Amino acid sequence: MCNISEDVISIQEVLQTPVDDGFKPTPLKLGTDHQLAILSTSGSTGNQKAVVVTNSRAILCGFTQLTTEDVQYASSGMDWALGLYTIVTSGVFSTRRIISEKPFDPSETLRIIDQYQVTWVMQPPGQVAAIVNCPDFEKANLQSLRYYIYTGGRCTMEVQGKLRQRIDSGVMNFGFGLSETASFSSLNWHYDAKPNSVGRPSPGYKLKIINDQGESLGPNEEGEVCLNTGSFWPGYYKNPKATDEVYKNSWLHSGDLGYMDDDGFLYIVDRKKDxxxxxxxxxxxxxxxxxxxxxxxxxxxxxxxxxxxxxxxxxxxxxxxxxxxxxxxxxxxxxxxxxxxxxxxxxxxxxxxxxxxxxxxxxxxxxxxxxxxxxxxxxxxxxx
The missing domain is CATH 3.30.300.30 (ANL, C-terminal domain)
Known part of the structure; x- marks a missing residue:
């Protein structure tokens, strides 16, 4: 990897370090509330904020289908949620994780998928659009893919349709998550039935839609999406004011407008502040x-x-x-x-x-x- 400080040991050195018989890791003093990482919000609608993520099992939501046979790829740095997802889940589920030193390039991504027989891809919609718009897309070998997850924004139906023509419906999965939860709050495993939905809430998650008065709304009523992971969230790093604005009584106010249909599938409409x-x-x-x-x-x-x-x-x-x-x-x-x-x-x-x-x-x-x-x-x- 590039841009690594000289005093940081390599993964090869870690793997070659002998482990004493009877070694036991030091227990975390705060258990699942212990700080795991600090991520960056996207800043797509305002200033970026530093998000404290805990050691909660919630980070594994949406990844329970992973097996030791899977090969993961996400062109995301460790300061973003997708990068954290892949490094944690590859360790927990013993998958193979592909790391590229190059910035995202659609042709390079298609080459990596083919060469390493990638089974699990995660991308924002903009990268999906670049993939289907790439001259190499129509001839690319995508047969190894088991899951193609896109998240982080809206994806046009034309782009979704072009991708769907090349892969099976069960492979396409539209997800919804926040840097604040460091996991997928919901994932759509039923693309053909609900093509624009981000799916039902992930296991362990509670979800509600509220109006401006904070009252819960019913099916097909549009309001702000609020999430409860059942886990403690420390908030934004050294920013209690911003934390209090979005985290109230264990409910995280996403700032996203959406609704749930009669089958409990969530649809994201827009940002409330937009x-x-x-x-x-x-x-x-x-x-x-x-x-x-x-x-x-x-x-x-x-x-x-x-x-x-x-x-x-x-x-x-x-x-x-x-x-x-x-x-x-x-x-x-x-x-x-x-x-x-x-x-x-x-x-x-x-x-x-x-x-x-x-x-x-x-x-x-x-x-x-x-x-x-x-x-x-x-x-x-x-x-x-």
């Missing part, structure tokens, strides 16, 4: 993204609001097209105008074609960065 207002109407970016994602040839989209004095947050979007697609930005604006059921959801501030969405270091779409890029490229001045 609500926008235009022409006296409230809307969420996903409402615009859902319309644009339905347009043939669109690979990815990120919507946001551009403020003006007349109407407020005028809808706008960055759009990534699939290869060899020949449409104009005006075509996208016209498509939205034809398919939006209300006037205020039209792209009043326009759209911008880009090669790739702006992302946080862990691969999640960064809405603020995409908006900044739109403003700079279009030369838009915000009304004050």
């Amino acid at each position: 609500v926008l207002k235009y022409a006296a109407n409230k809307y969420y970016p996903h409402e615009v993204e859902d319309i644009i994602s339905g347009m043939p040839g669109v690979l990815e989209v990120c919507a946001f609001g551009i403020w003006n004095m007349q109407g407020g947050d005028a809808p706008a979007a960055n759009v990534v097209l699939m290869p060899s697609v020949h449409i104009s930005e005006q075509d996208v604006e016209d498509y939205v105008a034809q398919h939006a059921n209300t006037e205020f959801l039209r792209l009043h501030a326009g759209c911008l074609f880009i090669n790739d969405l702006k992302r946080s270091p862990n691969g999640k779409t960064n809405r603020a960065a995409n908006k900044d890029h739109f403003l700079r490229t279009k030369g838009v001045q915000i009304d004050s």
Whole structure:
């Protein structure tokens, strides 16, 4: 591995270190409440925070299907949840874990899957989009895959459909988790039946949907997703104020809006703080993204609001097209105008074609960065 301090011993040295007969590890003073790691939140909607993760068994949620025959791969550093998942579960379940010194590259990922017969892949949706958009994708050997888990954001149905054509339904799994829980809060093991759902709550998890008054909602009612892992969470590192804002009476308030259907499957809609207002109407970016994602040839989209004095947050979007697609930005604006059921959801501030969405270091779409890029490229001045 690269960028390792000289005073850090290698894994080879660890494996060659003799173990005394009768060796017993020192018990953790705090047991499952003992600090395991400090992770970074994605910062996709604000400043990044340092998350303290404990030694709880909750980190294993969603991984009980792993066996000693599995080969895991996730192109994520140890400061992100996916990186922690793989290093912990590979030790607990004695799997083989593939580590690459190279940054994520779709062709390289497909090569690794084939060469090492990877069975278990975890990626954010942006990397999934890059994979299906890669020239090598159609001919890639994906037969070894048992689980292809994507998590950390929205994935267009067109991208999901292209991936589904190459692998079995049981292989595709859409998951939901937070850095704060350091585990999958839910995983969808039934893709074909519930293609846009992140599944039912993981074993040991409690989940509820609440309104602005903190009251629990019923099936198909949209509100904030709250989680209870049954384990102690120390909070954000040296940030008790931020901790108290999201952790109340053992319930973690995710900041995500969602709902559960009649079968208990969870659907994530948007971030609560992303609500926008235009022409006296409230809307969420996903409402615009859902319309644009339905347009043939669109690979990815990120919507946001551009403020003006007349109407407020005028809808706008960055759009990534699939290869060899020949449409104009005006075509996208016209498509939205034809398919939006209300006037205020039209792209009043326009759209911008880009090669790739702006992302946080862990691969999640960064809405603020995409908006900044739109403003700079279009030369838009915000009304004050």
